[in-house]
Amino acid sequence: MLQRKWTSRWPWLRSVRESAQLQRSGQSELRIRTRAPPGSTRPPAGRPHASAAGQQIRTGAMKPDICRTFSKETEIKTQENNQSDREEVAPGRSSRAVSPPRVDPDGPCALRRLQPLRYACQRRRTRPGFGSGDVAGTVREDRSCCRGMAKEQSRAETYVLAGSNGHGDQQWQTGVNHSARPPPANSALTWRMSRVASDVRQKCAAYVLALRPWSFSASLTPVALGSALAYKLDGSVDLVVLMVCAVTVLVVHGAGNLVNTYYDFSKGIDHKKSDDRTLVDEILAPQDVVMFGALLYSLGCLCVTLLYFLSTLRLEHLALIYFGGLSSSFLYTGGIGLKYVALGDVVILITFGPLAVMFAHAVQVGYLSVLPLVYAVPLALNTEAILHSNNTRDMDSDKQAGIVTLAILIGPTLSYVLYNLLIFVPYVLFCILATRYTISMALPLLTLPMAFPLERQFRSRCYAKIPQKTTKLNLLMGLFYVFGIILAPPGSLPLL
Numbered sequence: 429m430l431q432r433k434w435t436s437r438w439p440w441l442r443s444v445r446e447s448a449q450l451q452r453s454g455q456s457e458l459r460i461r462t463r464a465p466p467g468s469t470r471p472p473a474g475r476p477h478a479s480a481a482g483q484q485i486r487t488g489a490m491k492p493d494i495c496r497t498f499s500k501e502t503e504i505k506t507q508e509n510n511q512s513d514r515e516e517v518a519p520g521r522s523s524r525a526v527s528p529p530r531v532d533p534d535g536p537c538a539l540r541r542l543q544p545l546r547y548a549c550q551r552r553r554t555r556p557g558f559g560s561g562d563v564a565g566t567v568r569e570d571r572s573c574c575r576g577m578a579k580e581q582s583r584a585e586t587y588v589l590a591g592s593n594g595h596g597d598q599q600w601q602t603g604v605n606h607s608a609r610p611p612p613a614n615s616a617l618t619w620r621m622s623r624v625a626s627d628v629r630q631k632c633a634a635y636v637l638a639l640r641p642w643s644f645s646a647s648l649t650p651v652a653l654g655s656a657l658a659y660k661l662d663g664s665v666d667l668v669v670l671m672v673c674a675v676t677v678l679v680v681h682g683a684g685n686l687v688n689t690y691y692d693f694s695k696g697i698d699h700k701k702s703d704d705r706t707l708v709d710e711i712l713a714p715q716d717v718v719m720f721g722a723l724l725y726s727l728g729c730l731c732v733t734l735l736y737f738l739s740t741l742r743l744e745h746l747a748l749i750y751f752g753g754l755s756s757s758f759l760y761t762g763g764i765g766l767k768y769v770a771l772g773d774v775v776i777l778i779t780f781g782p783l784a785v786m787f788a789h790a791v792q793v794g795y796l797s798v799l800p801l802v803y804a805v806p807l808a809l810n811t812e813a814i815l816h817s818n819n820t821r822d823m824d825s826d827k828q829a830g831i832v833t834l835a836i837l838i839g840p841t842l843s844y845v846l847y848n849l850l851i852f853v854p855y856v857l858f859c860i861l862a863t864r865y866t867i868s869m870a871l872p873l874l875t876l877p878m879a880f881p882l883e884r885q886f887r888s889r890c891y892a893k894i895p896q897k898t899t900k901l902n903l904l905m906g907l908f909y910v911f912g913i914i915l916a917p918p919g920s921l922p923l924l
């Protein structure tokens with residue numbers, strides 16, 4: 429749910445999911461039933477060729493028949509123009525010289541994955557002598573297609589419906605220049621480069637998506653809080669240390685999310701309706717996730733080594749907190765899998781609260797202190813509310829998968845009580861701080877109007893959007909809390 433929302437803001441990331449789905453369902457291949465042109469050799473199996481398809485459709489040599497039903501969104505009218513012809517045909521070869529597409533008996537529509545952002549919407553038409561249709565037709569503009577295309581153009585993948593006889597002989601006409609002219613030499617290079625660029629972009633987007641970056645605010649706010657405390661109580665903050673610390677915590681959090689992705693998938697907990705469908709939808713392969721996780725943990729170790737040189741914190745203290753964070757990030761779902769035995773909530777409460785705040789504070793000031801642990805409490809409770817609402821929403825599917833979470837153990841009614849405690853106790857603490865110490869501590873109370881609707885939704889068991897909204901609340905409340913600390917008059921903050 430959270431991810432869905434997140435990707436709706438960055439459609440190029442969403443396209444990674446969609447293209448993976450299409451690929452999985454076998455639709456990303458050009459599927460055309462062909463009649464081999466007279467004198468041509470049998471098409472070899474392999475990647476189909478759009479320009480060849482366009483050429484043959486036009487000449488009638490290749491006749492696509494019954495079209496599969498595709499979603500309107502993927503029915504993208506394309507302009508397979510000279511450019512694409514040149515690009516799709518290997519350099520130095522005419523389009524005729526290219527092998528015809530792979531024969532596919534049950535997938536006759538020519539849905540073809542082509543290079544991104546290359547194709548413009550074109551008129552959808554039927555006309556005499558075109559392809560196998562031979563039906564006198566009128567030119568019909570498909571405006572919805574144009575609208576769809578405008579959207580699709582922002583995507584990393586474009587799908588091209590290159591030929592169809594299954595829709596009243598309408599053809600997705602490709603605007604190919606069918607001359608057998610070989611492409612200019614430099615276009616071959618352009619073709620390869622844009623192909624590689626597109627592939628790299630796709631892969632990068634998939635990795636970013638797998639990290640579930642929408643959740644990163646949960647680990648960045650404790651870093652901000654620890655640094656704000658160091659600034660306020662010890663007088664200075666080293667921005668380089670702050671940056672390296674933030675990267676370290678982010679990297680360990682991201683690795684924890686990947687470990688979660690891997691183990692939830694291998695234990696069969698993630699399914700088609702889960703938030704995390706990186707592996708379910710085959711956006712990445714399990715070994716990609718493992719490699720990426722290992723890379724992030726290594727990067728985290730590199731960052732903490734850098735912190736050792738940048739900070740005056742003793743090595744044993746630095747190592748203790750860092751490996752504490754690293755272990756909990758792994759053990760949440762890896763190894764013994766604390767999440768599966770109802771201990772996930774404790775892990776989140778500790779790592780996203782006291783541990784991360786103390787880490788950020790300690791690397792700034794060079795010593796360990798209990799003060800950040802106390803200040804971390806409101807934030808930790810609120811962050812745990814995200815996980816608890818997530819687990820309450822997933823209660824049924826988690827039960828089916830045979831795992832035990834706190835939400836399952838206590839049931840929906842007590843889950844509601846717990847959620848309220850997690851959401852509203854921080855506000856009680858802010859009220860106490862504001863009235864007894866400094867009014868700047870009342871700043872987080874500005875987010876109170878966001879909390880009441882969440883309580884109502886939880887009460888009416890409309891869980892779907894609660895984790896997402898709680899994450900928003902967590903970010904805003906955390907930021908106001910940090911500002912409240914920074915704006916507090918000197919000496920006004922409680923020191924225990």
Ligand SMILES: CC(C)=CCC/C(C)=C/CC/C(C)=C/CC/C(C)=C/COP(=O)(O)OP(=O)(O)O
Pocket residue numbers: 647676677678680681684685688692702703704749750752753754756757758760767772775776779780783784787815818822
């Ligand atoms: C102190 C230092 C150096 C680092 C701390 C860095 C942090 C905050 C690490 C936490 C890592 C961690 C425990 C990640 C787990 C993230 C998590 C709660 C995933 C959600 O899992 P599910 O409960 O399966 O939810 P989904 O259903 O959305 O997958």
Ligand SMILES: Cc1cc(O)c2ccccc2c1O
Pocket residue numbers: 640643644646685776780811812814815818895
């Ligand atoms: C992926 C994910 C999902 C969550 O529900 C989280 C809750 C709290 C803190 C971090 C979380 C997280 O990283």
